[in-house]
Amino acid sequence: MNFLSNKSYIAWYFVIPVVFIHLFVIGIPSILSLALCLTDWSGLGKINYVGFENFIELFDDRYFKKAIFHNILWTIIFLTVPVCIALMCAYLLTGIKRGQMFYRLAFFFPYMLASVVNCQIWKYLFHPIHGLGGFFESIGIEALASSPFTTKETSLYAAAFVDGWHFWGFLVVIYLTGMYQVDNHLYEAADIEGASKFQKFRYITLPMIRPIFIFSLMIIIIWSVPVFDYVYILTGGGPAYSSEVVANYLYTHAFVRFNVGYASAVGTLMFIYVIFIVGIFGLLRKLGWEI
């Protein structure tokens, strides 16, 4: 009984319900998924053990390789474009005294909207009949005649653009929070030394917000693995797998092709990759990196 009333365990009691829900919703399905990747289960009926057949097939699957390449591209895009824009905007916003809240709200607003709403807005904008293409055509200009979401060469970038448009406001807010925590005396000293605005950003702001900055990079890398909603709604991974990403590929196999065993193998590889990334960041932290 003393064990139950021990104060050092009280926090555990409060955490137990959440742990239980996680175990039920994430833990058990994850373990089941790990087991299913060694089967040919269709999602219904008999489960046959097939060993590593799914993985062998997967490593030979050209569309899976394409999806991985697209995920890597997606990660690179998100590690550069929204990050650079958000850093620049956040830094510029620190210099705005009046009306800053308006900009913050405006930038953050798309992040608050549901992905399906954002996607529909952009789909309508680029609709070949009702969208900008139709409008330009009506005034005799041949521009945007085809939707970038349905053009093989642009579909991935178009989906990434819309997702980036919704996401970068979030980065602005977290960078801005970090920038406000920088000691103002450092900037005053830099002013006395005659530092330019860029020098202050490069040598004071950036090093001082490094933990937040590295954290943002980490979440971008991790979130780029299961990227799904924007691709699914805007392009469905098409046309011709030109915007296929791993999570959408998994979904198609699990829920369209009735190939749950194969989809589980995809999920298992995604899981291993995320663990690897988290492990790297954990290792860097142990090595003394401020992240």
Next chain:
Amino acid sequence: MIKTIISFVSAIILSVSFSAFSKTKVTWSMESNADRDPIFLEKLQNAYNSAQDKYELEIQFEPNETRIESLRTSMLAGMGPDIVETPGPSYVKEYQEAGMLENLDSYADEFGWKDKLIPWAYSSGVFEGSLYAIPKTHESMVMLYNKTLFEENGWKVPTTLEELEDVAGKIKAKGMDVYTYGSSGWQPTHEHLVGIYLNNYAGPQAVYEAITGEREWTDPVFVEALELLKKHMVDEGWWSGSLENYYAIGWDDFHAQFATRGAAMMTIGTWTFQATSLGIGQSGDEWGWAPLPSLSSNSGGPNFMIAIGTTMSVNAAAKNKDGAIDVLNWIMSNKDVVIDIASDFQFGEFVVPLLLDESDIPSTISPQVTSYLNEYARITGEGNYGYCTWTFWPAEPGVHIWKDMEVVWAGDISVEDFMYDHQKMWDKARKKNETLPVPLRD
């Protein structure tokens, strides 16, 4: 006096409540559609409930996008509705193999269902020698055209490839799209076109032989069929002007394009009849339909592709199995109910494949639909029918035929390679006994 009135009213309420609660509930998860749901509630659910005192039918509507997955989850959990509605035989096969559907053989014998249904439609629900599903609706693919526009320009409705290419050139010269159609919102739309080209270029006999394994899908006749589709889709931009626009356009868009002369023709399934009648009806133009043109001498003349749009089965774990059977039997025993509901949809939905006579077709439906029904019965009755992919293709090749067709259209792989992959999937499906019932050809 007041006490007497209260007692009387209470007695009525109690008796009504008792009769409602004394009925055992039968549940049916049905694909939702804003236009159709009220009709199904009034003419199916309420009509059935009024017709007998034993069971209370409750239809639960849900969009197919989510319904298919939630149905699968509930069935896996040993739950699910009493009447299981699926989008086609490949789904029935999955459930049947998992032992989740009731064997309907004894009921079919008892109620004579086999004699009430079109033979090929009945056999589409027979798996491993037993009946597991009844078609809720059957359908075909047709070519619609703007009759007023064709008459104004003196265009001939095409029946051959040469005539089709000729009229396509004339339509394009007028600044219109040849066909309006698109896959936005429903990517499997591609399979409608693939099916048309396979059946009308290679011919139903060749398709039948490939389905039954007597011929390979790598046969040059199939490769040529899909090369022709690629030419018309990618090089000529027949559908909605370009491949990119075809991908971007959805149901509402292509009906609007058809109604406003954005395009002269439309390749589509018969499920469109209601929407087309309403859409083009507002524009003042008249629409017509025609069988899909023969695209080569192999096709053997006009044919109608046969397909099952939706199926009805009984959940093996149903709480009210007898009630579910009773509902199915009531539908099949009441031709008038089926005709009445199907007429409201211009025979585009709830076309339960009951054996009908020409005299059964009500005068309230449009003359175009009447002529289609008669022609369909005549031509398929002569054995000239083809095969829609969503009814006769097993699950994995069935997805491959539309999903990976985009890769062919994109020029990433050749038609030969595509058909080679397709054949491999059929071999795999055959090995795993996943092939679906196909009616024998005469």
